[in-house]
Amino acid sequence: MESESPDSPVPSDQDPSDTEMESESPDSPVPTDIAQQVPEITTEELAEVGIAPASVPVAPAGSVVISVRVGGDRAADTGTQAVNMNNAQATGVAGVTLYLGAPGRKYSADDGTVTDAIFTPFPYSWAKCVSDADGDCNFIVPVKAAGTTPAVDESGMVVNRKPWVGMSPSAQPAITTPGWHMPATSVFSNNVNVSTPIAAASFTYLFQVNTVVVAGSTYKSLDNTFPFLKDGNGDATNFDPLMPYATQPGTTVSGGRFMVVRDNPSLKYTPNCALKVAVVLDLSSSMAPGEVTQAKAAIDGMVNNLTGKNTQLGVFSFNRVSPAVQANGSYATNYPGPYSVTTPAQAATFKNLYSTWTAPLSATANYNASTNWDHALTTVANSGVTYDVVVLITDGAPTTLTANPVGTWGLALSGYLPNTRALEAGVFSANLVKSKGTRIVPFYVDDLTASNAAVKFSVTNNIRNVSGPTQNSDFYNVSDFSGLSTYLNNFAQTCAFSTLNAQINVNKRIQDADGSNERVASGWVLGAATTATAGTVTTTPTATTQVTPASGKVTWTAAFGTSASRASVAISETQQPGYEFVSGSCTITPVSGAVRTVPISGAAGVTLTGIAPQDTVDCTFVNKPPTPAKINVTKRIQDTDGTNERVASGWTLGAATTATTGTVTASPTATTQVTPATGKVTWTAAFGTPASRASVAISETQQAGWVFVSGTCTITPVTGSPRTVTLPNAAGATLTAIAPGDTVDCIFVNKPAAPVTGSVLWEKVNGSKHLAGSSWKLTGPGASGTVRTIDDCTNAPCSGPDTDSRAGYFDVTGLTQGSYTLVEVKAPAGYVLDTTPHSFTIGTTPPAVLNWDLGPIQNEQQLVPGIPLTGGIGRDHLLIAGGGFLLAALALAAVFWRRARNTSGLGRRSPQD
Incomplete structure (x- = not known):
């Protein structure tokens, strides 16, 4: 971790307006699921649904326009140093749904489990937008006078609000453009070596419109003069209090492009590991001389295990720039190659290329100690070689970005502390690498098990944002450099670059009781128990069950011993009380050949056979609460002679529901209702489990001057034949064995009593x-x-x-x-x-x-x-x-x-x- 500047000034005050926003919540309740789903579309279909290049709109009267650029692949820097400071150039991404809302802190456990909400979108039509083909997401927000209550509602927001821009984890999908996903929630945490770590230092990635909006104005995240998470270029009094490194000016400054993450490309199995591999080594000054020696020895071991195979290698270094500045002030040399290591002589030649590399001895005026993921990955992307995989070895988080001109200096924004712009630029450069089909596999070296749990979560999420979501597949955490050799040796021995692995994804989705509003669900226990049927297989994680996070998806990696190894996988879910199984299926996609789909008939799941290296297994379980029973009671009247039957208002009808098995909750809770003009009143009975049952006492209150004529109830189950119960009089009858999904239709018929003349x-x-x-x-x-x-x-x-x-x-x-x-x-x-x-x-x-x-x-x-x-x-x-x-x-x-x-x-x- 980069902590080479312990004497950096720490401001003692915070911007009061930002502090106020920190604890702010929406002015009205927000539904659990406040965001509407955006239909999945392909890139070619984006223009057909209105996602096309468009100018940023002019603010209508009484409104403001908040325009946020969504950034994807790193582009060449242009212009002056100030421009580079504010904007790491990146292409736009279409089809990204953003929201205006209020921020919130959250703490996450070591495994990344979210325990608190981190961003609350406003549930209003003006608070949602989808980026166009330029990557612009344009909010048109009605504004109201200061002091108006509520401060935020469907009619707009007051002018003294400073809204935040973020993504909603509950909105599925958040990005409709294929190949992209949301950034991991945490951006930075407190430095491990800081004497007073921040206890709850995991935060969502948000933009704040860091100024009071004025009606009729347009605010663009790319304007250097407009502060989107910007602190005045070093102004210590204007920083974002939600970002944990806000104790140092410059750390919270965004480049003005809302970053999204490219999916980490998968690698197909190749005989004899015939892949192009780039090794990228961090030589920042946090790397002690002994650690640099251990890192180079680990790379040597990897090369030794690849000798005799068809692998080709390149090697790159970085600290504030790439290639890195060394202890003597000279620049190391990058060797993109690719170099074959088929023979021992070729392997020896390759190992000699980086044998003399060193890290800077200390910080200098040119920030040689800093960590520049941005320039390192851009250098790989622009090397002229398209690699199959990049092995990134680093012990820090990004503190520096860009190089202007390339190779002469990197831009350090906040001394040696990680910062928002440096991460954004690093993600954009990682996206550029991935755009070429290159898989990025970082090895983050630090003993996080002894660190603050929030630190671990934050650091691993930074790694996720430049690679992919799955530890021990997309990225690895190594406790120290002495153990790096074991990881890289195993990585090479099994050719894990191209992986003899199968990936097993199990997804949890739930619906409302009526089968609508399908969405992902957290907190469900899903299972995948893998057994070798030929050769050997090892799964990561080893536990056969996992609990779904906010994404609703858990993943296992099955590493096979050889390309001929095979396995069976038992897929299951643990049914939660109050839910019933709706549907499920598994899709197995092999390296070549036909995709096959296996249905799932219940929570017990299914056992998939013949799973092979490079297979991708995607399984989904869909559940919903038991369908409520619906109880309708209708009032009908006749004339005295029994003719002209019609509905009647103003009559009191009753339905008293009692659980006979399990639990049941009736709505409304009142056991009687007065008929409206339709003559019908309705209750719903929500059951605790599919096995719950209830009885319902049906009745009417007889009105003076009327006589009972007839009454019936028809109970129609979800499956099976309807049954009819006769109501003998106004006191009605008790219906038994009412089950989830039943529809009860009861009718009372009355007529006036014969007149006394x-x-x-x-x-x-x-x-x-x-x-x-x-x-x-x-x-x-x-x-x-x-x-x-x-x-x-x-x-x-x-x-x-x-x-x-x-x-x-x-x-x-x-x-x-x-x-x-x-x-x-x-x-x-x-x-x-x-x-x-x-x-x-x-x-x-x-x-x-x-x-x-x-x-x-x-x-x-x-x-x-x-x-x-x-x-x-x-x-x-x-x-x-x-x-x-x-x-x-x-x-x-x-x-x-x-x-x-x-x-x-x-x-x-x-x-x-």
């Missing part, structure tokens, strides 16, 4: 004489009720409302409950019309009664005047008034008489009364 009797009389020929108007129930015209029926059978055929007798039946008014509208011939209203109420609650008898209603015979009404106005009025008083008195007497009869409980008269 009443009647009214009255008689039309003059004294004791019954009078025929009167007509009446009956209004009700209520003043706006039906108006019936009732004529006196005098001949049977009666066809009108009056059912009594006797003259002067009236009997009207079938009156629904309510108030009525009866008025005579036509008097019998020769009699005076009685316009007095007669009111009564049909009902069961006194003073209302069902059957009324209004009794005799008198009519007075018209009088023939004995004295003509010619006595003058005053006399005529007296006569008329006198008659009026008499009639009123008779009418009042009749009312009292009728009330007396009703009160006394007189019933309906028969026609003979």
